[in-house]
Amino acid sequence: MRGWQLASFGLFFGLWELAGRWPISAAFPPFSTTFLALLEMLRDGSLGKAYLITAQPLLLGVALCGLAGIAFGIGMGLSRTVEWLSLPIFIILQAAPMAAIIPLLTYMYGIGLTSKVLAVIMLAAPVIVMNSYKGIRNTPPSLLQMCRSFQGSRRQEVVKIVLPHAAALIFTGLRLGLAMGFIGIVIAELLITPTGIGDLITYHSSVADYPKMFATIASIVAVAAISLHLLERLERRLFPSG
Amino acid sequence: MDEAIVEVKGVGKTYDNGVEALRDVNLAFPKGRLSTLLGPSGCGKTTLLKIIAGLLPSNAGEVWVKGRKVEGPGPERAFVFQDFALLPWADVLRNVAFGLELRGVARPEREKVARNYIEEVGLKGFEHRHPSQLSGGMRQRVGLARALTVDADIILMDEPFSSVDEQTRRKFQEDLLDLLRHHQKTVIFVTHSIEEAAYLSDQIALLSPRPGTVSKIVRPAVDHSRSPDEIRRDRGYLDTVDEIWSILRKYV
Numbered sequence A: 001m002r003g004w005q006l007a008s009f010g011l012f013f014g015l016w017e018l019a020g021r022w023p024i025s026a027a028f029p030p031f032s033t034t035f036l037a038l039l040e041m042l043r044d045g046s047l048g049k050a051y052l053i054t055a056q057p058l059l060l061g062v063a064l065c066g067l068a069g070i071a072f073g074i075g076m077g078l079s080r081t082v083e084w085l086s087l088p089i090f091i092i093l094q095a096a097p098m099a100a101i102i103p104l105l106t107y108m109y110g111i112g113l114t115s116k117v118l119a120v121i122m123l124a125a126p127v128i129v130m131n132s133y134k135g136i137r138n139t140p141p142s143l144l145q146m147c148r149s150f151q152g153s154r155r156q157e158v159v160k161i162v163l164p165h166a167a168a169l170i171f172t173g174l175r176l177g178l179a180m181g182f183i184g185i186v187i188a189e190l191l192i193t194p195t196g197i198g199d200l201i202t203y204h205s206s207v208a209d210y211p212k213m214f215a216t217i218a219s220i221v222a223v224a225a226i227s228l229h230l231l232e233r234l235e236r237r238l239f240p241s242g
Numbered sequence B: 001m002d003e004a005i006v007e008v009k010g011v012g013k014t015y016d017n018g019v020e021a022l023r024d025v026n027l028a029f030p031k032g033r034l035s036t037l038l039g040p041s042g043c044g045k046t047t048l049l050k051i052i053a054g055l056l057p058s059n060a061g062e063v064w065v066k067g068r069k070v071e072g073p074g075p076e077r078a079f080v081f082q083d084f085a086l087l088p089w090a091d092v093l094r095n096v097a098f099g100l101e102l103r104g105v106a107r108p109e110r111e112k113v114a115r116n117y118i119e120e121v122g123l124k125g126f127e128h129r130h131p132s133q134l135s136g137g138m139r140q141r142v143g144l145a146r147a148l149t150v151d152a153d154i155i156l157m158d159e160p161f162s163s164v165d166e167q168t169r170r171k172f173q174e175d176l177l178d179l180l181r182h183h184q185k186t187v188i189f190v191t192h193s194i195e196e197a198a199y200l201s202d203q204i205a206l207l208s209p210r211p212g213t214v215s216k217i218v219r220p221a222v223d224h225s226r227s228p229d230e231i232r233r234d235r236g237y238l239d240t241v242d243e244i245w246s247i248l249r250k251y252v
Helices: A003-021 A031-044 A046-078 A080-095 A098-109 A113-137 A141-149 A154-191 A196-206 A210-238 B045-053 B092-102 B107-120 B136-149 B166-183 B194-200 B228-233 B235-251
Strands: B004-014 B020-030 B034-038 B060-065 B077-080 B154-158 B186-191 B203-208 B213-218
Touching: A003 A031, A031 A046, A031 A210, A046 A080, A046 A113, A046 A154, A046 A196, A046 A210, A080 A113, A098 A113, A098 A154, A113 A154, A141 A154, A141 B077, A154 A196, A154 A210, A154 B092, A196 A210, B004 B045, B004 B186, B020 B045, B020 B060, B020 B186, B020 B203, B020 B213, B034 B045, B034 B194, B045 B060, B045 B077, B045 B154, B045 B186, B077 B136, B092 B107, B092 B136, B107 B136, B136 B154, B136 B166, B166 B194, B166 B228, B186 B194, B194 B228, B194 B235, B203 B235, B213 B235, B228 B235
Parallel strands: B034 B186, B034 B203, B077 B154, B154 B186
Antiparallel strands: B004 B020, B004 B060, B203 B213
């Protein structure tokens, strides 16, 4: 990490500390108190336990999207019929207000794991599908013509040109899908039933333990930011020309 | 004139949007020679080349190659693309060998052939570079080497030097003449450069624009066995350039 990035973090945490000590509100703890609360929760294991619970629907949802979503996106990219049938669904899903739709899931699928996985899928699927679809569709026409001019078969065209070309965009879709999945799982755990991270936030807010509540929220931001950053670095290593 | 290896008979092409690109084009391309399709932009010369390649269907007429009617791409024709059409994720070696890879030639064998042509086009030492690490001129050499590896009799080149700078272009033209003479290829070459056409060609078909049709066939009296500098000062070469310009200026 570069110096100016550290300085930027330092400035942010400093302002947070000042704002907490002012204080803006009794419910807004300074950075130092929040940080100590975070260490406390790491030590007593409550944070780790919460993440284990939250990770299940998140990873399950993103993995399902990864398999089915990529397959779907590739199908849409390769076949006009599949595109015609399904493109509208994903365009609508991308624009729909998810926080309003997620409570509907509880009516249909109850308050268990299924609803939460579905919440993650509804947020993550559109970006994963659309990226795969665009990756396939944006294959340069001259590469396809080149393949045909050397009498390549349709199968060779897909395997040797279309899919490798789309790989970088598909991976980007997965990364953005995970980012959306983080949003989905937090909304689901707050709106459906408080479990995992959502439970920690709800509980600490109900007993007015604001440092722990903020520490939980900050930890989600940190976990999401770090995992997405690592994926982005992996992406740059796998697809250097980008 | 030599025996025709490619014959275009009454070819017409109208695109789906109603634009008539070609009308009743009749042309014969002599075997072992370099023929040029020359004309202003929009005269359908690339369209005609792609029809000969079997990459585009025509609406009228037919194309015959080596006594067989063209229904699609074939092993006796290889195409060199204006934008190179190289796989950005593959190195030079794989790109050059790609035509053979599509034909199912085993890896050691196709790479051996590819290395040979990589050397011939002057890219030895660059086998493991990626296209993004090469200049425009070098990328087109990769495109040419790929077309040569499949050992087609006919090489179709679509404005291969248009995105290459002037100095590289001259050197490349000279190398091209050497290579083709050495390999006895028939070349059909699309260009909008009069000098390039006069310098390289045994036969030049001038196309008029919208709809494209053959307005004149010029056979430059240029002795290609002479040095490039001699050719560029040659009376026949200069006369050919003037003759072509006097026809093409009417379309500009």
